[in-house]
Amino acid sequence: MLRPYIETPKDKLKIGATIGPWVVRERLVSQQQVVGESGSFFSRGYIVENDKGESAFLKAMDYKTAMVLYQHLSPTDAMLQIATDIAFEKKVAMHCRRMSRVITAIDEHTLNSGSLDEWVECIIFEKAEGHIRKFIDFSKELDAIFILKALHNTCVGLSQLHTNGMAHEDVKPSNVMVMNRAEKHSAKIGDLGRIVVKDPSVFGLSKTPAHFNYAFPGDKDYAPPEAMYRARLDMDEFQHRVICDLFQFGSLVYFCFVNVTMPAALLHYTHVDHQPANKGYFEAIPYLHAALNEALRDLELASPPFIKDELVQIVQELCNPDYRLRGHPRDIRGRSYSPSLHRYHPILNRLLRKTTMQVERSA
Amino acid sequence: MTMKIVEDEDRDLIPRWRRFSKSIGETRAITPPSELETYVQVISPELLSEWKVAPSLTLASEIVSSAYLANSRQPALGAAKMVVESTSITGLAKKLAKEILGHPIEPEAATLFEEDEWVRQVRVRTNRYPRDPIAWVDLALGYVISGKIKHAERALKVAISLAPDDRFVLRAIARFYVHQDRSDLALHILRKSLATKHDPWLIATEISVCEALDRTSSLTKSGRTMILKSGLSPHHLSELSSEVATLEYRHGNVRNAKKLFKTSLLDPTENAVAQAGWASRREEAFTFPVRASATGLQSAEALAWEAYSDSDWSGAGDFSTQWFKDQPFSVRPALLGSCAHGIALENYDEAIKVCEKSAICNPNDVMLLNNCAYNLAMDNQLEKAERYFDRISGEIEDKEKAISTVLIATRGLLRIRQGSIDIGISDYRHSIAIALGNRDYNRAVMAASNLAMELKSINRPEEARQTMMDTLAMEKMLDDNLSQLVFSRAKKRIL
Numbered sequence: 001m002l003r004p005y006i007e008t009p010k011d012k013l014k015i016g017a018t019i020g021p022w023v024v025r026e027r028l029v030s031q032q033q034v035v036g037e038s039g040s041f042f043s044r045g046y047i048v049e050n051d052k053g054e055s056a057f058l059k060a061m062d063y064k065t066a067m068v069l070y071q072h073l074s075p076t077d078a079m080l081q082i083a084t085d086i087a088f089e090k091k092v093a094m095h096c097r098r099m100s101r102v103i104t105a106i107d108e109h110t111l112n113s114g115s116l117d118e119w120v121e122c123i124i125f126e127k128a129e130g131h132i133r134k135f136i137d138f139s140k141e142l143d144a145i146f147i148l149k150a151l152h153n154t155c156v157g158l159s160q161l162h163t164n165g166m167a168h169e170d171v172k173p174s175n176v177m178v179m180n181r182a183e184k185h186s187a188k189i190g191d192l193g194r195i196v197v198k199d200p201s202v203f204g205l206s207k208t209p210a211h212f213n214y215a216f217p218g219d220k221d222y223a224p225p226e227a228m229y230r231a232r233l234d235m236d237e238f239q240h241r242v243i244c245d246l247f248q249f250g251s252l253v254y255f256c257f258v259n260v261t262m263p264a265a266l267l268h269y270t271h272v273d274h275q276p277a278n279k280g281y282f283e284a285i286p287y288l289h290a291a292l293n294e295a296l297r298d299l300e301l302a303s304p305p306f307i308k309d310e311l312v313q314i315v316q317e318l319c320n321p322d323y324r325l326r327g328h329p330r331d332i333r334g335r336s337y338s339p340s341l342h343r344y345h346p347i348l349n350r351l352l353r354k355t356t357m358q359v360e361r362s363a
Numbered sequence: 364m365t366m367k368i369v370e371d372e373d374r375d376l377i378p379r380w381r382r383f384s385k386s387i388g389e390t391r392a393i394t395p396p397s398e399l400e401t402y403v404q405v406i407s408p409e410l411l412s413e414w415k416v417a418p419s420l421t422l423a424s425e426i427v428s429s430a431y432l433a434n435s436r437q438p439a440l441g442a443a444k445m446v447v448e449s450t451s452i453t454g455l456a457k458k459l460a461k462e463i464l465g466h467p468i469e470p471e472a473a474t475l476f477e478e479d480e481w482v483r484q485v486r487v488r489t490n491r492y493p494r495d496p497i498a499w500v501d502l503a504l505g506y507v508i509s510g511k512i513k514h515a516e517r518a519l520k521v522a523i524s525l526a527p528d529d530r531f532v533l534r535a536i537a538r539f540y541v542h543q544d545r546s547d548l549a550l551h552i553l554r555k556s557l558a559t560k561h562d563p564w565l566i567a568t569e570i571s572v573c574e575a576l577d578r579t580s581s582l583t584k585s586g587r588t589m590i591l592k593s594g595l596s597p598h599h600l601s602e603l604s605s606e607v608a609t610l611e612y613r614h615g616n617v618r619n620a621k622k623l624f625k626t627s628l629l630d631p632t633e634n635a636v637a638q639a640g641w642a643s644r645r646e647e648a649f650t651f652p653v654r655a656s657a658t659g660l661q662s663a664e665a666l667a668w669e670a671y672s673d674s675d676w677s678g679a680g681d682f683s684t685q686w687f688k689d690q691p692f693s694v695r696p697a698l699l700g701s702c703a704h705g706i707a708l709e710n711y712d713e714a715i716k717v718c719e720k721s722a723i724c725n726p727n728d729v730m731l732l733n734n735c736a737y738n739l740a741m742d743n744q745l746e747k748a749e750r751y752f753d754r755i756s757g758e759i760e761d762k763e764k765a766i767s768t769v770l771i772a773t774r775g776l777l778r779i780r781q782g783s784i785d786i787g788i789s790d791y792r793h794s795i796a797i798a799l800g801n802r803d804y805n806r807a808v809m810a811a812s813n814l815a816m817e818l819k820s821i822n823r824p825e826e827a828r829q830t831m832m833d834t835l836a837m838e839k840m841l842d843d844n845l846s847q848l849v850f851s852r853a854k855k856r857i858l
Contacts, residue, residue, distance in 0.1 A: 133419075133425065134419075134421075137420070173425065220432075223403075230396075255425070259446075260427070260459060261425065261428040263403075263428075264428035265428075268431065271387050278391065278396075283529075285526070286525070286531070286532065293488055300491065301453075
């Protein structure tokens with residue numbers, strides 16, 4: 001059930017109000033929020049503009065909304081936790097500024113008038129045109145070039161995060177931001193609110209953000225099977241978080257062509273006796289493999305014929321239901337187990353070129 | 364001990380091996396997870412709020428996925444409707460949307476596939492995703508049915524390397540090696556798996572493989588304890604109870620065996636019903652409601668034997684064909700079926716079909732080759748019959764007496780039909796003599812009746828009559844339904 005929405009300070013920035021060099025131009029309603037929002041209604045989006053006429057996206061967060069999330073804590077602890085969460089997101093956003101395929105934070109401000117309840121924390125990000133879902137039009141012929149380009153960019157963005165000791169944890173269509181479709185087809189990975197870092201001390205916080213304690217902090221609709229089965233894993237925690245990103249990226253590839261998320265496809269093809277309510281994760285793995293095999297058949301049917309084998313290969317490696325085997329075979333073979341998305345950049349690039357040539361040829 | 368024409372052989376709970384889609388009931392978890400709450404409980408509010416303002420087909424398909432995960436239909440009806448009505452979305456997305464709307468689900472075409480097509484489909488599955496152990500087991504089954512034993516073994520080795528502790532895989536591999544007379548390998552693999560000690564299904568398999576090897580299982584004791592104290596559901600304990608009951612029965616402990624067989628029938632598997640049926644045909648003290656369970660679970664094996672002992676020949680034929688379709692690599696349904704169709708119903712076409720198909724994966728089974736030759740000869744396909752008969756290895760006379768009785772009689776039939784009448788008659792007489800020397804009146808009468816029918820067909824009615832007259836004295840010694848049928852039929856046609 002949807003909770004009735006009650007406006008809080010983050011929703012009340014006035015049009016024309018000035019925040020540092022930025023002027024608020026537009027308040028976004030939920031469906032228009034280009035960056036931000038992971039379903040928690042923790043933030044509100046605005047379009048702002050500076051004196052050079054450059055537009056940007058402002059993500060406003062406040063303490064009042066966040067308090068609802070921590071009702072189980074004492075008011076002091078809740079406040080401390082909220083402050084940590086917000087400070088973390090701000091620091092992460094600023095930390096990622098040099099990453100070319102990650103939505104970049106340009107600026108940050110705190111509107112600290114009145115009591116803490118009234119404070120609004122603002123992060124200003126570069127503005128995207130919208131998320132990928134807005135641009136994939138299933139009712140028209142599949143725009144494979146656009147999709148592959150966006151997937152390639154997302155893959156690079158996630159690798160940039162991983163290389164810097166960060167796991168995104170919330171890869172899904174609404175978090176893939178299309179930057180300038182008309183000219184470059186470029187995309188970036190956005191919404192860094194669920195990021196988990198390998199070494200929190202880098203950010204100099206006395207406390208870790210609340211979502212660090214979750215086995216899987218991202219949107220449950222896109223969770224990997226080990227999270228759905230609530231498995232206890234025998235693996236370095238951060239490494240597993242990177243592996244979750246791998247699954248989610250594979251699921252994104254799958255969704256772009258099949259129009260179904262991978263968790264839903266796996267559930268559909270898994271017999272009820274082998275679903276989470278009736279079987280443990282490790283016992284269910286052979287049957288999840290069988291389910292993935294069926295799901296891959298749908299991908300085969302839905303993909304452009306000239307790249308279907310490669311797409312099936314990518315998805316079967318990235319969505320391997322056994323988290324210990326997820327990733328490129330060269331990364332998981334032998335002693336140096338180090339799953340990553342690096343090896344998929346050239347593969348996606350090759351698919352993009354192949355598709356472009358094919359489209360040009362048929363044109 | 365009487366000797367039946369179709370041997371109801373000694374039987375253990377060697378697992379059935381069927382396509383995965385027909386074996387799902389045997390793969391349930393023994394102890395389901397305590398956490399029953401579904402992981403995704405509601406459709407993503409973010410998606411729903413966006414749907415209210417700007418519905419689109421892409422968003423609709425994402426909502427459908429979310430609703431499917433949350434098992435929540437109502438809020439997703441609009442989105443599902445849009446997906447179903449769209450002409451550009453096909454396949455899985457549409458299927459999920461239809462489920463949400465409660466539309467009837469079309470049956471999977473795969474279930475209608477013929478065997479060859481099914482094997483082709485399974486091969487596509489292993490090619491597409493070689494990490495799928497279930498597909499490898501299915502492929503191995505397809506190979507076994509086509510007689511490609513080495514291919515099957517290779518496929519099973521891949522499956523076991525991918526899922527060394529999975530019950531479905533382990534039971535299939537055990538069944539395969541027992542069928543190949545390599546039960547020691549089956550035992551080795553079972554004992555190597557960590558799952559075997561804790562899983563009643565695998566303990567039952569281990570004990571039955573030990574029995575096939577004439578060895579004592581070290582798991583029998585823990586199996587007994589599991590039946591008594593584990594508190595597991597009767598279905599999980601069905602095969603284990605049945606196998607331990609079989610052990611008790613073999614050791615003469617009928618009372619305990621009876622109790623355990625009853626436990627095995629509380630929520631039985633088809634195999635346990637067949638085992639109880641086998642036991643009740645052997646021991647009068649065992650009076651189980653086998654027929655009801657067999658009908659409910661479609662245990663074609665149990666029903667085929669019931670029909671055989673009731674002299675319901677068309678029932679025996681039909682159920683043995685069903686049993687053969689269920690376990691096409693097993694020789695036992697083919698032996699029973701070929702006798703019911705061929706000898707009893709004189710439907711040689713059907714008998715030949717079953718025999719030839721079974722001979723693909725049982726190329727060296729002596730009685731099967733004999734039945735092939737017999738039915739083909741009766742159908743006057745003599746060259747083919749001869750070819751099957753020649754495949755029987757070793758000296759016919761050196762085999763077990765009951766077997767050599769049958770083989771020599773079949774050779775006699777072939778000789779007579781090929782025109783070597785005197786040699787054929789002498790083979791028949793030799794066969795009758797061996798049977799009588801063995802006090803095997805059923806087979807002696809069967810051979811005599813067949814000889815008489817052959818003599819009649821080559822216009823030697825007097826000799827045929829005389830042969831029947833000589834056999835009349837043995838009539839009261841008959842205790843097998845099939846030999847009684849053949850004898851009375853021959854009497855009617857000749858005397």
